[in-house]
Amino acid sequence: MALELTFNIAGGDFSNAGKASSQIKKVLKQLNIDAKSIKRIVVAVYEAEVNVAAHAWEGEVKAIVDENEILIVVSDRGPGIENIKQAMQPGFSTASKEVREMGFGAGMGLSNIEKNTDELHIESQVGEGTTVTFRCYYS
Amino acid sequence: MSEKPKYHALKVDAEKCFGCTHCMQICPTEAIRIVNGIAVIDDERCVDCGNCLRACPVDAFYVVHDELDQIESYKYRVVLFPSVFIGQFSEIYSEGRIYEALLKLGFTHIFEVEQPVEWLIESVKESRKEVKEGPLISSFCPAVVRLIQCKYPSLAGNISPRKAPHDLAAHFAIQQLKKQGAAENEIGIFYVSPCSAKMAAVNQPVAERESIVTGIINMKDLYNRIMKLIPAKEYTDTSDFRKYLSREGILWSLPRGESSWFRKKSMAIDGIHNVVKFLERLENDEVPEFDFLELKSCNQGCAGGILLTGNRFLTVERLQKRAAGYPRASQVNTGGFDKEAIKRRLITEKIKPKPVFVLDENRTRALEKMQKINNILCQLPGIDCGGCGAPNCHALAEDIVQGKGRMTDCVFLQKKYVKEQKLKSEKAYKNLEKIWGEKRFEADCNKKGGRNEGF
Numbered sequence: 001m002a003l004e005l006t007f008n009i010a011g012g013d014f015s016n017a018g019k020a021s022s023q024i025k026k027v028l029k030q031l032n033i034d035a036k037s038i039k040r041i042v043v044a045v046y047e048a049e050v051n052v053a054a055h056a057w058e059g060e061v062k063a064i065v066d067e068n069e070i071l072i073v074v075s076d077r078g079p080g081i082e083n084i085k086q087a088m089q090p091g092f093s094t095a096s097k098e099v100r101e102m103g104f105g106a107g108m109g110l111s112n113i114e115k116n117t118d119e120l121h122i123e124s125q126v127g128e129g130t131t132v133t134f135r136c137y138y139s
Numbered sequence: 140m141s142e143k144p145k146y147h148a149l150k151v152d153a154e155k156c157f158g159c160t161h162c163m164q165i166c167p168t169e170a171i172r173i174v175n176g177i178a179v180i181d182d183e184r185c186v187d188c189g190n191c192l193r194a195c196p197v198d199a200f201y202v203v204h205d206e207l208d209q210i211e212s213y214k215y216r217v218v219l220f221p222s223v224f225i226g227q228f229s230e231i232y233s234e235g236r237i238y239e240a241l242l243k244l245g246f247t248h249i250f251e252v253e254q255p256v257e258w259l260i261e262s263v264k265e266s267r268k269e270v271k272e273g274p275l276i277s278s279f280c281p282a283v284v285r286l287i288q289c290k291y292p293s294l295a296g297n298i299s300p301r302k303a304p305h306d307l308a309a310h311f312a313i314q315q316l317k318k319q320g321a322a323e324n325e326i327g328i329f330y331v332s333p334c335s336a337k338m339a340a341v342n343q344p345v346a347e348r349e350s351i352v353t354g355i356i357n358m359k360d361l362y363n364r365i366m367k368l369i370p371a372k373e374y375t376d377t378s379d380f381r382k383y384l385s386r387e388g389i390l391w392s393l394p395r396g397e398s399s400w401f402r403k404k405s406m407a408i409d410g411i412h413n414v415v416k417f418l419e420r421l422e423n424d425e426v427p428e429f430d431f432l433e434l435k436s437c438n439q440g441c442a443g444g445i446l447l448t449g450n451r452f453l454t455v456e457r458l459q460k461r462a463a464g465y466p467r468a469s470q471v472n473t474g475g476f477d478k479e480a481i482k483r484r485l486i487t488e489k490i491k492p493k494p495v496f497v498l499d500e501n502r503t504r505a506l507e508k509m510q511k512i513n514n515i516l517c518q519l520p521g522i523d524c525g526g527c528g529a530p531n532c533h534a535l536a537e538d539i540v541q542g543k544g545r546m547t548d549c550v551f552l553q554k555k556y557v558k559e560q561k562l563k564s565e566k567a568y569k570n571l572e573k574i575w576g577e578k579r580f581e582a583d584c585n586k587k588g589g590r591n592e593g594f
Contacts, residue, residue: 032499043423046423
């Protein structure tokens with residue numbers, strides 16, 4: 001028994017980044033998931049959404065909500081990540097000046113996702129896109 | 140389950156209500172359904188914001204209040220009212236004349252609730268450190284407090300565990316009267332409420348055992364009585380009653396009335412739908428850090444309270460002018476009173492969350508229900524017409540999985556089922572009668588509905 005939710009994100013559309021995390025939060029609240037877990041999940045999904053808006057051309061957030069855990073797959077068509085290990089470093093950023101001026105791209109995205117999730121897996125093809133998969137267990 | 144049922148001051152007059160759905164559509168917690176032709180409020184979801192009363196084209200909503208004649212049983216008859224009460228009168232009536240009319244009505248002591256407000260300011264500022272994470276949220280507006288408890292339970296711990304100005308004024312009044320030799324049972328304290336939320340909160344305080352107030356008076360009711368009694372000019376000097384009133388006190392219930400003295404990084408939001416949008420973001424951690432948030436359910440704060448008369452912007456304008464003539468709260472001399480004793484009484488227990496939107500306590504069943512809702516939504520038209528007696532298609536889908544509604548409640552699906560011969564047209568007609576009342580299809584010139592503002 002699992003519930004699947006899908007959201008599309010357009011590259012550069014910062015004003016709509018946050019829709020998926022907001023919707024996922026509403027579902028989790030109705031499922032009586034504890035507030036702490038919800039917060040971790042919402043923060044992680046939001047960071048992933050902003051990553052797509054900041055770097056990619058287009059992307060999709062898929063959430064599979066289960067009784068004990070949630071699995072999130074964020075896949076995008078975009079420039080990809082050359083060095084994933086480096087990208088995971090807090091503070092490392094390839095965000096453009098414009099994106100930084102908007103208050104995003106501080107290089108905390110992926111490390112923040114890692115901090116708030118129980119499992120994280122990143123796959124990327126330079127020039128094609130990136131898929132970020134993470135899992136959170138409810139406490 | 141040992142808790143008392145949630146008290147509400149808002150009621151529906153079944154004689155006047157004809158189920159026009161205006162209230163149902165505007166309710167911020169989707170607490171209203173139409174059953175048998177009448178609006179029915181869900182007690183668990185209702186936060187007493189009063190938007191239903193405001194939206195009703197036939198005045199079918201009313202608030203429960205106490206009668207004024209009960210003041211006669213007390214030797215010391217204290218009237219407590221928020222400053223907005225004065226603000227709603229036209230400028231031709233001086234505050235002195237309004238005070239005199241209150242004395243004529245039979246009150247012996249008059250207190251605007253926002254005094255001596257410096258003590259509450261200190262206390263709220265002290266409560267900042269009692270909240271560990273995130274902003275301190277003002278506990279001033281009871282509709283917002285209830286909204287957070289039921290819809291944003293994770294933020295309940297951020298609400299300042301402090302009482303409201305009317306508690307401050309009530310304790311201050313009692314201390315003052317006792318000093319003059321009054322016995323506690325001789326004192327009757329009557330609070331004039333600007334809204335249904337304050338009425339409910341005064342009657343059933345969120346985190347206390349009982350209310351300090353003897354009776355609650357409807358502000359609209361009192362306004363009408365004052366207008367009848369108001370003297371042509373001032374005969375007695377009532378300024379002594381306003382000795383402890385300050386600029387901050389007068390502006391307290393208006394937008395920025397609290398955030399302006401809290402300073403630091405604070406922000407004020409008015410209007411419950413604006414508050415909802417902001418709380419969603421706050422809960423998602425999508426807003427910058429704040430020290431203090433002032434959230435008020437009514438547009439223009441209490442100047443927009445549902446029991447006020449007159450235009451809310453004019454009320455704000457008058458109060459701002461009035462405030463300029465009063466000293467700052469810190470300049471008010473409250474020597475001779477036991478400030479610490481009253482400050483101790485302003486502290487409440489932590490506000491507890493009371494989530495009501497959980498689909499099921501059991502997570503597996505909740506997940507099943509969620510899936511069913513999604514499947515049902517695929518069948519519904521998505522036009523949120525309210526023809527089923529629920530505010531929108533999503534709410535109907537939720538009602539169906541909770542056993543409170545049926546697919547055939549949807550007027551669209553009914554047509555479809557009749558066409559597919561799954562439902563007899565007689566049965567479909569009966570279904571609609573169940574929601575909209577038996578005589579719903581009869582001609583009746585009283586049920587014209589409302590129009591957009593300005594028409």
